[in-house]
Amino acid sequence: MPDRKPTVRKSGASRPAAQDTSPVGKTSAGKKAAVNATPEKPAAAKKAAAKKAVTKKAAVKKAVAKKTAVAAEPAPAKKTAAKKTAAKSAAAKKTAAKSAAAKKTAAKKTPAKKTPAKKAPAFKRESRAAMVRRAHQINHELAELYPYAHPELDFTNPFELLVATVLSAQTTDLRVNQTTPRLFAVCPTPEDMAAMDPERLEELIRPTGFFRAKTKSLLGLSAALRDRFGGEVPGRLEDLVTLPGVGRKTANVVLGNAFGVPGITVDTHFGRLARRFGWTTAEDAEKVEADVAAIFPESEWTMLSHRVVFHGRRVCHSRKPACGACAIAPLCPAYGEGETDPEKAKKLLKYELGGQPGQRLKPPADYPGQPAPPMAPPVGAS
Numbered sequence: 001m002p003d004r005k006p007t008v009r010k011s012g013a014s015r016p017a018a019q020d021t022s023p024v025g026k027t028s029a030g031k032k033a034a035v036n037a038t039p040e041k042p043a044a045a046k047k048a049a050a051k052k053a054v055t056k057k058a059a060v061k062k063a064v065a066k067k068t069a070v071a072a073e074p075a076p077a078k079k080t081a082a083k084k085t086a087a088k089s090a091a092a093k094k095t096a097a098k099s100a101a102a103k104k105t106a107a108k109k110t111p112a113k114k115t116p117a118k119k120a121p122a123f124k125r126e127s128r129a130a131m132v133r134r135a136h137q138i139n140h141e142l143a144e145l146y147p148y149a150h151p152e153l154d155f156t157n158p159f160e161l162l163v164a165t166v167l168s169a170q171t172t173d174l175r176v177n178q179t180t181p182r183l184f185a186v187c188p189t190p191e192d193m194a195a196m197d198p199e200r201l202e203e204l205i206r207p208t209g210f211f212r213a214k215t216k217s218l219l220g221l222s223a224a225l226r227d228r229f230g231g232e233v234p235g236r237l238e239d240l241v242t243l244p245g246v247g248r249k250t251a252n253v254v255l256g257n258a259f260g261v262p263g264i265t266v267d268t269h270f271g272r273l274a275r276r277f278g279w280t281t282a283e284d285a286e287k288v289e290a291d292v293a294a295i296f297p298e299s300e301w302t303m304l305s306h307r308v309v310f311h312g313r314r315v316c317h318s319r320k321p322a323c324g325a326c327a328i329a330p331l332c333p334a335y336g337e338g339e340t341d342p343e344k345a346k347k348l349l350k351y352e353l354g355g356q357p358g359q360r361l362k363p364p365a366d367y368p369g370q371p372a373p374p375m376a377p378p379v380g381a382s
């Protein structure tokens with residue numbers, strides 16, 4: 001745009017000639033013109049001002065728009081940052097979830113070694129009624145586990161059972177079962193045994209250990225049966241315990257398994273488990289028997305004895321109980337005394353539960369395991 005030079009007005013030179021004919025008219029016209037002209041200028045100025053205002057407003061609007069744009073520009077950046085933060089927190093959450101899952105898995109994998117510490121106080125506060133209830137549950141569980149429980153001595157009559165039980169002191173039922181076939185082949189009745197040469201009898205029962213003392217007992221009880229009971233084994237506890245080498249435990253085994261008279265057999269396994277189960281605190285066999293007899297009805301005594309002894313021999317061993325593979329672990333205050341790792345505990349199981357032969361050479365028909373092997377011939381025998 002070219003620059004406009006301001007117009008310099010010279011006095012009278014620019015006025016039109018017609019307007020100069022009457023001085024009065026001239027004056028009033030001039031005044032009128034002046035009066036008329038005066039309002040024109042503010043209108044234009046107003047217009048200009050209005051234009052300027054509009055322009056300004058537009059400029060302001062533009063500026064505002066720019067500002068808004070500028071202000072709006074960082075938004076994506078903020079959004080990105082927010083997204084990043086969200087992603088980070090999501091990742092953190094994922095990691096936390098993973099570690100929680102790992103912890104859960106670890107907790108699942110870890111065998112319940114700490115459980116006994118939690119369980120023990122609960123059992124300590126147990127009332128007698130609760131203990132009795134739990135004892136019956138244990139018996140029920142053991143009945144499910146060992147429906148084939150039976151005495152683990154081979155016998156065909158009360159005399160054989162009596163002799164085998166006397167021989168089982170301080171040795172295994174397996175060793176007795178491997179010994180008695182030969183013994184009963186030589187002396188099948190009390191009369192035959194009472195007439196045996198002591199040295200010959202000692203030789204026959206030697207594999208069971210303590211053979212001299214046991215020979216004495218066998219000769220004495222055979223003679224007593226022959227002389228006092230007509231060659232028959234009596235069916236009463238008070239008679240049985242009068243026989244040499246026969247105590248309550250032996251008498252109860254004979255009564256329960258040969259005569260069907262209920263009896264609790266407290267051997268080393270039964271005593272140990274009864275204490276672990278919290279049924280008794282006694283060490284003395286007779287006291288243990290009395291404590292357990294007060295918990296269970298007579299009808300259960302004989303089979304309860306077999307089940308508990310079965311469990312003691314197969315799972316709840318003296319030194320290394322297989323707690324991690326024990327079906328009654330939730331009911332046992334002594335859980336944790338032995339191996340709690342399920343895989344390691346499984347390897348401790350014995351007899352049919354461990355895939356091994358049983359103790360009897362002639363087990364009952366419902367026994368799920370293999371029969372025991374006969375005695376191995378002496379080294380060098382043909």
Ligand code: SF4
Pocket residue numbers: 276315316317321322323326327328329332333334335336337338
């Ligand atoms: S193996 Fe363990 S859990 Fe099972 S009865 Fe024995 S001590 Fe109790």
